[in-house]
Amino acid sequence: MKKIFVIICLSTLSNLVFSQGKLEIYGNTTGLKDGTELTxxxxxxxxxEPSSKKIKVTINNGHFSFSTNQDGAELYYFELFKKRRYFFCDTGKFEMKIPNGSIVDAVLSNNRVGKDYxxxxxxxxxxxxxxxxxxxKAYDDFVLHKSIDTIARAEILAKISVTKEKYQQSKVDDGLRWISKKPQSLINTYVLHQLLDIIPDNQLTSIYNKLANNVRSNSWGKDLKYKIDSLFVGGTAPDFEQTDTSNNVINLSSFKGKYVLIDFWATWCIPxxxxxxxxxxxxxxxxxxxxxxxxxxxxxxxxRQKWLDAIKNEKMDWMNLSTLDGFSNVVARKYHVKAIPSSFLIDPNGKILATNISGEILYKTLKKLVSVR
Incomplete structure (x- = not known):
């Protein structure tokens, strides 16, 4: 099996005592000009927020250093001359050596978590x-050549569906096997995060709750916690405000006491x-x-005009909001919307009753909850 090399470091106990919550890396390199930037x-x-935190440092006299605050072990990658190397690092002080200016050959001290990863x-x-x-790739090539062979397209899509199902099941098997084998590993929230939207919410929640606090403290653990508390069924829907078609500011909290369906969509989205x-x-x-x-x-x-026309022509006689920022829409990000259509059904107390329900299922669910005319 082809080896995947990732540098991962774990601070020593003394480092944890003196540098809790802070990562410091001191680097030495050869073969690079003064002023070379390392990202x-x-x-x-x-x-x-932000989804990818970037730090730039300058190499002078073969040395560089950087420090940053963090909670728990985090995943980083160093980039130099468009080549990169990943590492997971806990808080503490570490030394990095980059021989001959080659980032892919970089060595980081105290990388004891590296074996886990x-x-x-x-x-x-x-x-x-x-x-x-x-x-x-076969489907991308198919689309690239603009083939109109609908039978071939259907065959490729069917193959994608089958292979995706097998791939997702293998991800589940690999992840659950690892966490069961290494329940104290600092990479476990990262591993569990890969299983979001694949395993049932209650199963993911149960696994998360069994992880130690120091394992859950990093950004992957915090994101899982937010998802469990606010976006799973039973969680409290995050409040938000956004402007409507007339630039009036609308708050979700103003609808408290009612059943609310938050529907994420776009005019270009046929479904x-x-x-x-x-x-x-x-x-x-x-x-x-x-x-x-x-x-x-x-x-x-x-x-914008397509949006307004669609609301009018489709007779969408309800609240319509947008900042017209695509998937960067702050509400979409708050609700972790990665694809559309996507929806959240919220009860009068602000609790999430269901997610991504539509059509007859939506109507039947609502019929049980609210009075029918």
């Missing part, structure tokens, strides 16, 4: 991952447009004084 990125969950990566099922990647008649049916048949729809558009600024 360090903290690779953390997409919805953590490399063992996890090298122990994964690489076969299913390669098959899935191959199927995706989203197909859902609109079903939303209209639900709105018309259910008592309006106890049920509201808030549609948040992920269109961009160039599509």
């Amino acid at each position: 360090i990125y903290r690779d953390q969950p997409k919805f953590i 490399n063992d996890f990566l090298n122990g994964r099922d690489s076969v299913s991952r390669k098959q899935y990647s191959k199927a995706l 989203c447009r197909l859902e609109i008649p079903k939303l209209i049916k639900a709105k018309q048949l259910l008592a309006s004084d106890n049920f509201e729809i808030i549609s948040v558009s992920l269109d961009d600024k160039s599509s």
Whole structure:
């Protein structure tokens, strides 16, 4: 099996005592001119602000250093001349050596957690991952050549579906096996984070709750905690404010006491447009004084008129909000929206009742909850 080398470091006990919450790296290198810039990125969950924290340092006389505050072990990568090397690092002081200016050959002291991470990566099922990647590439090539062979397209999509299912199952097997084998490993929140939206919410929550506090303290653990508390069924829906089509500021909290469906969509999203008649049916048949729809558009600024026209032409007679920032929309980020259509059904107390329900399932669910006209 091809080895995957990742530098990961864990501070010694003395480092933890004197440098709790702070990472310091002192570097030495050869073969680089003074003034050469080295870029360090903290690779953390997409919805953590900022999603990728960048630090630039300058190399002079063969030396460089940087420090940053952090809670728990974090994932970083060093980039030099468009080449990079990853490492996971806990708080503490460390020395890095970059021989001959080659970042891919960099060595970091005290990388005792490195064995955990490399063992996890090298122990994964690489076969299913390669098959899935191959199927995706075949589809990309198909689209690139603009083939209109619908039979071939269907065959490729079917293969993608099968290989994706196998790949996701292998991710689950690899992740759960690792966490069971190494319950105290500092990489476990990172491993568990890869299983979001694959394993059931209650299963993920149960595993997370069994992890030690020092394992859960990093950005991956914090993101999981936020997801569990605020975006899983039973969690308290995050409040937000955003402007409507007339630039009035609307707050989710102002709808407290009602059932609310938050619907994320865009004019260019065909599945989203197909859902609109079903939303209209639900709105018309259910008592309006106890049920509201808030549609948040992920269109961009160039599509403002298309957004307004769609609301009018599709008869979306409910609250429509957007900042026209695409997937950078602050509400979409707060709700971790990665694809659309996406929806959250919220009860009168602000608790999430269901996610991503639509059509007849949405209507039947609402019918049980609110009075019908």
